[in-house]
Amino acid sequence: xxxxxxxxxxxxxxxxxxxxxxxxxxxxxxxxxxxxxxxxxxxxxxxxxxxxxxxxxxxxxxxxxxxxxxxxxxxxxxxxxxxxxxxxxxxxxxxxxxxxxxxxxxxxxxxxxxxxxxxxxxxxxxxxxxxxxxxxxxxxxxxxxxxxxxxxxxxxxxxxxxxxxxxxxxxxxxxxxxxxxxxxxxxxxxxxxxxxxxxxxxxxxxxxxxxxxxxxxxxxxxxxxxxxxxxxxxxxxxxxxxxxxxxx
Amino acid sequence: xxxxxxxxxxxxxxxxxxxxxxxxxxxxxxxxxxxxxxxxxxxxxxxxxxxxxxxxxxxxxxxxxxxxxxxxxxxxxxxxxxxxxxxxxxxxxxxxxxxxxxxxxxxxxxxxxxxxxxxxxxxxxxxxxxxxxxxxxxxxxxxxxxxxxxxxxxxxxxxxxxxxxxxxxxxxxxxxxxxxxxxxxxxxxxxxxxxxxxxxxxxxxxxxxxxxxxxxxxxxxxxxxxxxxxxxxxxxxxxxxxxxxxxxxxxxxxxxxxxxxxxxxxxxxxxxxxxx
Numbered sequence: 001x002x003x004x005x006x007x008x009x010x011x012x013x014x015x016x017x018x019x020x021x022x023x024x025x026x027x028x029x030x031x032x033x034x035x036x037x038x039x040x041x042x043x044x045x046x047x048x049x050x051x052x053x054x055x056x057x058x059x060x061x062x063x064x065x066x067x068x069x070x071x072x073x074x075x076x077x078x079x080x081x082x083x084x085x086x087x088x089x090x091x092x093x094x095x096x097x098x099x100x101x102x103x104x105x106x107x108x109x110x111x112x113x114x115x116x117x118x119x120x121x122x123x124x125x126x127x128x129x130x131x132x133x134x135x136x137x138x139x140x141x142x143x144x145x146x147x148x149x150x151x152x153x154x155x156x157x158x159x160x161x162x163x164x165x166x167x168x169x170x171x172x173x174x175x176x177x178x179x180x181x182x183x184x185x186x187x188x189x190x191x192x193x194x195x196x197x198x199x200x201x202x203x204x205x206x207x208x209x210x211x212x213x214x215x216x217x218x219x220x221x222x223x224x225x226x227x228x229x230x231x232x233x234x235x236x237x238x239x240x241x242x243x244x245x246x247x248x
Numbered sequence: 249x250x251x252x253x254x255x256x257x258x259x260x261x262x263x264x265x266x267x268x269x270x271x272x273x274x275x276x277x278x279x280x281x282x283x284x285x286x287x288x289x290x291x292x293x294x295x296x297x298x299x300x301x302x303x304x305x306x307x308x309x310x311x312x313x314x315x316x317x318x319x320x321x322x323x324x325x326x327x328x329x330x331x332x333x334x335x336x337x338x339x340x341x342x343x344x345x346x347x348x349x350x351x352x353x354x355x356x357x358x359x360x361x362x363x364x365x366x367x368x369x370x371x372x373x374x375x376x377x378x379x380x381x382x383x384x385x386x387x388x389x390x391x392x393x394x395x396x397x398x399x400x401x402x403x404x405x406x407x408x409x410x411x412x413x414x415x416x417x418x419x420x421x422x423x424x425x426x427x428x429x430x431x432x433x434x435x436x437x438x439x440x441x442x443x444x445x446x447x448x449x450x451x452x453x454x455x456x457x458x459x460x461x462x463x464x465x466x467x468x469x470x471x472x473x474x475x476x477x478x479x480x481x482x483x484x485x486x487x488x489x490x491x492x493x494x495x496x497x498x499x500x501x502x503x504x505x506x507x508x509x510x511x512x513x514x515x516x517x518x519x520x521x522x523x524x
Contacts, residue, residue: 052413052414053413053414054410054413054414073415074414076411076414078410078411082408082409082410082411083407083408083411084283084284084407084408087282087283087406087407088282088458088461088462088463088464088467089403089407089464090462090463093403093464094407096400097400097404097407097408097411097412100400100401100404100412100415100416101414101415103400105398105401105418106397106398106401107398107399107400107401108400109400133462149411
């Protein structure tokens with residue numbers, strides 16, 4: 001019933017001679033909420049970049065599902081700010097740039113677009129900052145602006161790279177509630193090393209350390225980890241969401 | 249009578265030159281200042297001297313020589329930095345001096361006296377021809393159309409290139425086109441301000457504009473107007489005092505920049521005092 005949005009078929013990627021991703025298989029369905037976990041340098045961010053087409057994989061095939069092709073594409077919240085915060089651009093302009101994926105080269109913004117941007121800005125509690133430039137914002141406010149940019153185009157798939165890094169504690173609960181709401185409309189893949197924070201929201205896990213190991217439920221057993229051999233924390237997810245922290 | 253015709257010519261050329269120099273420098277200047285490409289642009293300006301020298305030596309138009317030379321060097325740097333194969337600032341430093349060296353070598357090899365060499369270095373309205381002005385006018389129209397039609401595409405690519413790559417396959421094409429336009433704008437404005445000073449003609453007006461607004465579009469428009477005011481005042485001074493145009497324009501623009509900064513500082517202080 002649920003539609004397959006994206007299928008990765010034995011994807012391999014290397015920076016120069018160092019292999020970052022090897023034989024990755026993954027299917028993303030339209031109501032998924034996948035937590036992508038793994039050690040630093042394990043290839044989590046690269047996996048997102050491969051999906052976005054920012055880097056080209058050397059082996060394997062990516063199949064985009066029908067609704068990803070003619071829909072509104074993929075929303076993306078990068079791990080670090082890739083733009084210059086001193087660039088003369090307003091909060092509203094940045095949020096509007098999330099609509100560019102369905103614009104042609106001429107890319108005029110309509111009144112409806114501006115209204116939509118105002119709505120998103122409002123929802124994220126950034127109303128008073130709509131006309132501000134980015135260097136006037138705190139780290140958490142910036143992160144919200146970029147979330148707004150990622151979701152304004154109603155993408156079918158949302159990729160979040162370490163969203164917890166900058167989210168200020170006052171907004172953290174709101175942030176995850178917001179993600180849960182968004183998940184009704186779009187599939188979410190969220191990279192995080194902060195397993196404790198995300199485990200309660202995640203439906204399934206993908207553990208990435210060069211290879212990808214997929215856990216259909218958000219339950220990872222010790223055997224999985226041993227078989228896979230990645231040094232991460234152990235997560236279980238029962239009636240009451242909880243984490244078991246254990247090094248191996 | 250001869251004097252008045254000469255004067256009329258001089259004023260007309262100056263006015264037209266000021267208008268089109270301000271339009272081209274204001275638009276491209278906003279782009280390079282907000283994208284932090286000032287050093288690259290300074291490098292392109294100096295490297296273009298190599299083209300001027302080659303132009304002299306082979307008896308072709310020095311402006312044409314400079315245009316070809318600077319577009320190629322600008323695209324070369326852009327290409328290498330896209331591939332991330334080089335340290336961009338080092339490459340610019342090398343190219344900067346290399347272009348000047350080529351220029352000096354060819355000018356020394358050129359037989360005879362090179363009369364308007366000084367005008368290429370420091371700018372002079374006396375040697376500006378109507379062909380130069382027509383070229384600047386054409387460039388102005390082209391830049392207005394290009395930035396007008398692709399405004400948001402250019403804005404978002406220059407603000408966050410990596411994010412733009414997630415939705416557009418045309419990022420590199422736009423980067424290359426805009427870089428070529430930067431090189432051309434610099435070369436065409438060399439006639440006004442000279443190789444050594446042209447970079448300030450591009451960078452000072454947007455910096456004045458940015459004191460008062462942070463909206464990209466408004467910075468462009470304000471830069472054009474500030475550029476025009478600075479250029480015309482500087483131009484009049486150069487005429488009255490008999491000094492090179494480039495120098496007096498840059499001097500005037502810098503004074504305006506300092507004044508604008510001071511006005512802003514004072515108004516901010518007054519505002520905070522009132523609120524305290």
